[in-house]
Amino acid sequence: MQLFAIFGDPVSHSRSPLMHNSVFTHTHYKACYTRVHLKDGSQLRETFFKLKLSGANITVPHKEAAFAACDEIRGFANKVGVVNTIIEENGKLIGYNTDADGFMFAIEEFKAIKKVLILGAGGTAKALAARFLEDGIEVSVLNRSEGRLAFFKELSCKVFSWNDFRISSYTLVVNTTSAGLKDEELPAPKEMIDNILQATDYAADAIYGKVTPFLALAKEHDIRFKDGADMLLGQGVLANKLFTKNRLNKADIVKYMQKSFLL
Numbered sequence: 001m002q003l004f005a006i007f008g009d010p011v012s013h014s015r016s017p018l019m020h021n022s023v024f025t026h027t028h029y030k031a032c033y034t035r036v037h038l039k040d041g042s043q044l045r046e047t048f049f050k051l052k053l054s055g056a057n058i059t060v061p062h063k064e065a066a067f068a069a070c071d072e073i074r075g076f077a078n079k080v081g082v083v084n085t086i087i088e089e090n091g092k093l094i095g096y097n098t099d100a101d102g103f104m105f106a107i108e109e110f111k112a113i114k115k116v117l118i119l120g121a122g123g124t125a126k127a128l129a130a131r132f133l134e135d136g137i138e139v140s141v142l143n144r145s146e147g148r149l150a151f152f153k154e155l156s157c158k159v160f161s162w163n164d165f166r167i168s169s170y171t172l173v174v175n176t177t178s179a180g181l182k183d184e185e186l187p188a189p190k191e192m193i194d195n196i197l198q199a200t201d202y203a204a205d206a207i208y209g210k211v212t213p214f215l216a217l218a219k220e221h222d223i224r225f226k227d228g229a230d231m232l233l234g235q236g237v238l239a240n241k242l243f244t245k246n247r248l249n250k251a252d253i254v255k256y257m258q259k260s261f262l263l
Ligand code: NDP
Pocket: 059, 060, 061, 062, 063, 099, 120, 121, 122, 123, 124, 125, 143, 144, 145, 148, 176, 177, 178, 179, 180, 181, 185, 186, 187, 188, 206, 207, 208, 228, 229, 231, 232, 233, 235
């Protein structure tokens, strides 16, 4: 029996255990997936081995610590320094990022995305910004503080803090901050968000399972919006393929993960 887990702080809201366990149960795959509330990201590696895990997902705020905890990084995660999936291979930790492709899957229904404004500058923002740029999409980043903006400037995004924000028009605005996750906060001052939503075609939130204050405001502005559920599904399917080493059929993984959303 293999054991998998999600690490985060907070982590009690996470639907990943339900999603992966639904796949394991329905396909009779001998594995179980649990959650670990980890406060200190520097303890990730030690905790992973202590629990004898075969793999893990990493959520807020430990994705950058997860990158540092790995022995080897594969694929897109190398580009952004952010890891959301870890696999144990012969005593080594191998890191991947499935968030960015998961998000691209989620926004397939939004057509002709040309200019994106990302709210927040954490691990998720890094993955999305790099992925959007790969597709030739113009990216601006707005964060409440300046400290984390250097990475995005280097990538050639337009970068702003709340103090120096200059608005433009956007096809899509994405909330990647954790504002609204545990609280009822907006990702930036209300007037700023109102102005942004007036200049935007679509809105998306990485947070799932609730209508965040940001999405409630998007609804008031009558623009098309979606929460992070499809992103969750997209990243989860890719992570499950890594966990099960491609032994399961992708259509089955999608079907059984979607089934868990009804629980
Ligand atoms: P990080 O901790 O790496 O980054 C958080 C960002 O949010 C920082 O830029 C921080 O700003 C900003 N922030 C935090 N609180 C506030 C606030 N009250 N107001 C404004 N800005 C704030 O987090 P992640 O990138 O790992 O995750 C971000 C969110 O995305 C989480 O809610 C997570 O649950 C969700 N997520 C969902 C996924 C899905 O599958 N649907 C996948 C990945 C993430 P500062 O730099 O100033 O501290």
